[in-house]
Amino acid sequence: MKSINTILIANRGEIASRVIRTCKKMGITSVAVYADADKNAPFVRQADLAVHIGASEPSQSYLDQDKIIAAAKRTGADAIHPGYGFLSENADFARLCKAEGIIFIGPNPEAIAAMGSKSKAKAMMKRAGVPVVPGYDGEDQSEATLKTEALKIGFPVLLKATAGGGGKGMRIVHEEKEITTAIASAKREAKNAFGDDELLIEKYIASGRHIEFQIFGDQHKHVIHLLERECSIQRRYQKVIEESPSPIMTEALRKSMGDAAVLAAQAMDYDNAGTVEFIYDDTSGAFYFLEINTRLQVEHPVTEAITGLDMVQMQIQSAQGTPLQITQEEVVGNGYAIEARLYAEDAANNYAPVTGKIHNYQFPDVDGLRVESAIESGSEISIFYDPMIAKIIVKDSNRINAHTKLLYVLQQFICQGIVTNLPFLKTLLQHEDFQKGNYNTHFVQEKIDLSQINKISDQQIQEVAIVATLYDWNKREQSRKTLRSLPSGWRNNCYQYQKEVFHIGEQVVQLQYQYVEDGFVFLFEDKERKVAMIGIDETTLCIDIDGLQKTYAVAKVGEDYFVHSPTIGNVKITQEDRFPIKEKEKVSGGYESPIPSQVVKINIQSGDAIKEGDPLIVLSSMKMENVLVANQDGKVEEIYVAEGQNVEAGFLLLKINEE
Ligand code: ADP
Numbered sequence: 001m002k003s004i005n006t007i008l009i010a011n012r013g014e015i016a017s018r019v020i021r022t023c024k025k026m027g028i029t030s031v032a033v034y035a036d037a038d039k040n041a042p043f044v045r046q047a048d049l050a051v052h053i054g055a056s057e058p059s060q061s062y063l064d065q066d067k068i069i070a071a072a073k074r075t076g077a078d079a080i081h082p083g084y085g086f087l088s089e090n091a092d093f094a095r096l097c098k099a100e101g102i103i104f105i106g107p108n109p110e111a112i113a114a115m116g117s118k119s120k121a122k123a124m125m126k127r128a129g130v131p132v133v134p135g136y137d138g139e140d141q142s143e144a145t146l147k148t149e150a151l152k153i154g155f156p157v158l159l160k161a162t163a164g165g166g167g168k169g170m171r172i173v174h175e176e177k178e179i180t181t182a183i184a185s186a187k188r189e190a191k192n193a194f195g196d197d198e199l200l201i202e203k204y205i206a207s208g209r210h211i212e213f214q215i216f217g218d219q220h221k222h223v224i225h226l227l228e229r230e231c232s233i234q235r236r237y238q239k240v241i242e243e244s245p246s247p248i249m250t251e252a253l254r255k256s257m258g259d260a261a262v263l264a265a266q267a268m269d270y271d272n273a274g275t276v277e278f279i280y281d282d283t284s285g286a287f288y289f290l291e292i293n294t295r296l297q298v299e300h301p302v303t304e305a306i307t308g309l310d311m312v313q314m315q316i317q318s319a320q321g322t323p324l325q326i327t328q329e330e331v332v333g334n335g336y337a338i339e340a341r342l343y344a345e346d347a348a349n350n351y352a353p354v355t356g357k358i359h360n361y362q363f364p365d366v367d368g369l370r371v372e373s374a375i376e377s378g379s380e381i382s383i384f385y386d387p388m389i390a391k392i393i394v395k396d397s398n399r400i401n402a403h404t405k406l407l408y409v410l411q412q413f414i415c416q417g418i419v420t421n422l423p424f425l426k427t428l429l430q431h432e433d434f435q436k437g438n439y440n441t442h443f444v445q446e447k448i449d450l451s452q453i454n455k456i457s458d459q460q461i462q463e464v465a466i467v468a469t470l471y472d473w474n475k476r477e478q479s480r481k482t483l484r485s486l487p488s489g490w491r492n493n494c495y496q497y498q499k500e501v502f503h504i505g506e507q508v509v510q511l512q513y514q515y516v517e518d519g520f521v522f523l524f525e526d527k528e529r530k531v532a533m534i535g536i537d538e539t540t541l542c543i544d545i546d547g548l549q550k551t552y553a554v555a556k557v558g559e560d561y562f563v564h565s566p567t568i569g570n571v572k573i574t575q576e577d578r579f580p581i582k583e584k585e586k587v588s589g590g591y592e593s594p595i596p597s598q599v600v601k602i603n604i605q606s607g608d609a610i611k612e613g614d615p616l617i618v619l620s621s622m623k624m625e626n627v628l629v630a631n632q633d634g635k636v637e638e639i640y641v642a643e644g645q646n647v648e649a650g651f652l653l654l655k656i657n658e659e
Contacts, residue, residue, distance in 0.1 A: 002103065002320050002321065004028060004316060007023050007077060007079045007080070008075065008080045009032055009083060011081070011084070013374035015298075017043045017046055020032070021046075022316070025313070026313060029048045030046075031071065031072070033050070035056045035058075036054070036055055036056045036061075051074065051075060053071055056384045057598070065092075073100075079102060079103035079316070081105040084296055085386065089165075091109040092109075094109040105272070106273075106295055107271050108269065111269065111294055114268050115293075115294050117162045118137070118162045118163075118200055120162075123137060125264055128266075128267035130260050130264045130267070131260065132289045133202040133205065134153060134202070135200060136149035136150075146179075147176075150176075155174055156172055157173050158171070158202045161197070163196040164193075166238065167237025169199070171185065172204055205281050207281070209282060211228050211278050212231060213257060213278070214226040214300070216314060216324065218317075218323050220323050223262050224324060224328045227245070227303065228245065230246035230249075231299065232441045233444060235444045236351065241338065243337065247438075272319060273315050274292050277289075277290040278290060299391075301339060302337045306335055337395040338393070338406055340391070342420055342421065343387045344418055344420055344622075345419075347424035353624065355595075356380070357378070357379070357417050360417070362377070362414040363412075363413055366394075366405060366409055368396050369392070369409055370393040371391070371393070372391040383597060387623075392406065392413075394406040410425055410429070412566050414564045414570065423453045424450075428444070456571065462522070463568065468554075468563060497514045498513055500512075500513070500575065502573050502575055502576065504574075509524070510525065519544075539553060539554060553565075589634065591652075591656070592651060593649060593651045594649065595649050598644070599617060599644065600625065601618040602639060604616055604617075604639070606636050606637070609633075611633050617653055628653070632658045635657045636656055637655045
């Protein structure tokens, strides 16, 4: 048994912070590695040592195996924790660590390799007696065979990339006539994402729940499970909310699924932390193996909350050869835990990732709340990485209490500067079916009306406009006082009615206000509101509107005010007279970047003749690739960008002469 003294964390953001915390607890020196974009990130400061490893693109930093090994050597790290994503499920990297005499904190490379292919993993599980989804996972990839096999399974079927992950390369096929196109597009996406276009076919479980079991093994052939997590609340096949225990779990089902999870792990001599994912068929009550993730999961805090275990500590112990310190019987779930993932994305705009600066970022102090965060006030969200910015975990004695508490936390949470999925999360939590535990993996798509999630009432819009007006009024008042050294106290001033016009999203608010004896009167189209100023400083404003006193968090940046209140959420409001006149000329035949992105590949050259549907430029933003295709036949007149260039939303990329 070798004792680990220094751990290099080959990752970034919240998971790097998470690992560093356990290192400190165990008296182990922690080393962060960071790319350009992360220079000011909290995890870099939190580590005992930090090494800059290169440019922001993951391929030049977090995915560069040689740079990471060199950083480990330089800092005397005797172990590497890969976190999740990046190199965490790369068997070659695990082997390289071993060859370099560095402990890889994760399972043995053979186990990682065995799970690298979904079809090989399924075959292995079938042999071990673990139930798998009926389907085809053979080597013959001809269209004819794939078609025949799909017919044999019976529609609907699901096509999956065998090398897949993150929902890429998956296609649901409902009937025979869709299959040819679906095979072609799934293969194309798989080839692009994983460099491998092999597919497998599965029976599509129409009403399925994603239930996974946390497993843990040591190097002495002991394997246990640490209970389940239900992760059916997904968007684009990716989890947004995870909870444990699962609302549908019974002792008998937990026993049979838990046994199957342990059997799956034993079949591959598993050591360290892993997750066995199952799909549970709501209609029949059967469950099937989906895959094993051979790493720590994003949602591991849910398991930590109910078991009281520190899974990173267990990982470190397992990697240095310590036998498991706990038996299956000793694993006891206590209470209930839920995790919500906060993303920098606009759910109402098809979950488009969002970049920008967060000016003010504050969580309330609530018992049982754990926040795993990548950022802090002042952080920039860049285009280079995954848009997840925090995980919000709440634990309580039962499901209802924990849901109430999580909703309270989300309401109190101040996050000013960029759009996040916060309104989406609040909507999810308040949905009756979710509260009843009555959901499957289609819940988000079928039950959440995205067009409604950002809506605020007219009354709330007025409230926000009042806050912005008074915040600005106070600012002017302050500067006037310092300039003219008038006696302090705004009560001495007298005003005529002032007019203001604000914009919130698409909506326009017009108001008039006047200072009166003991406060202000605001006139809106339909009503008058009496406002008293209670207190104000740089970031908060406490006012009484029509007899109800509330505190608002305010940040002003340029013409924009960011206003937060627990009942309204985080809102951006813009004052009209300072409203930028963005009369951007639309170039005919011009193609613009839809979101802030990096130009990954340019498929065309100036002068090329192109056909409608031709892929022109591949853009990448926050791990997602976006292919810009020609919407008409024509000729490329000019290209304004180069590969590798970063562009803002709306940036003109190229111009086509349409024929
Ligand atoms: P990935 O590795 O890309 O995440 P998974 O195999 O883990 O792919 O599946 C991701 C999600 O897709 C699951 O959580 C589930 O919602 C859905 N899914 C996977 N297989 C099936 C299936 N056979 N039937 C219905 N839904 C499925």
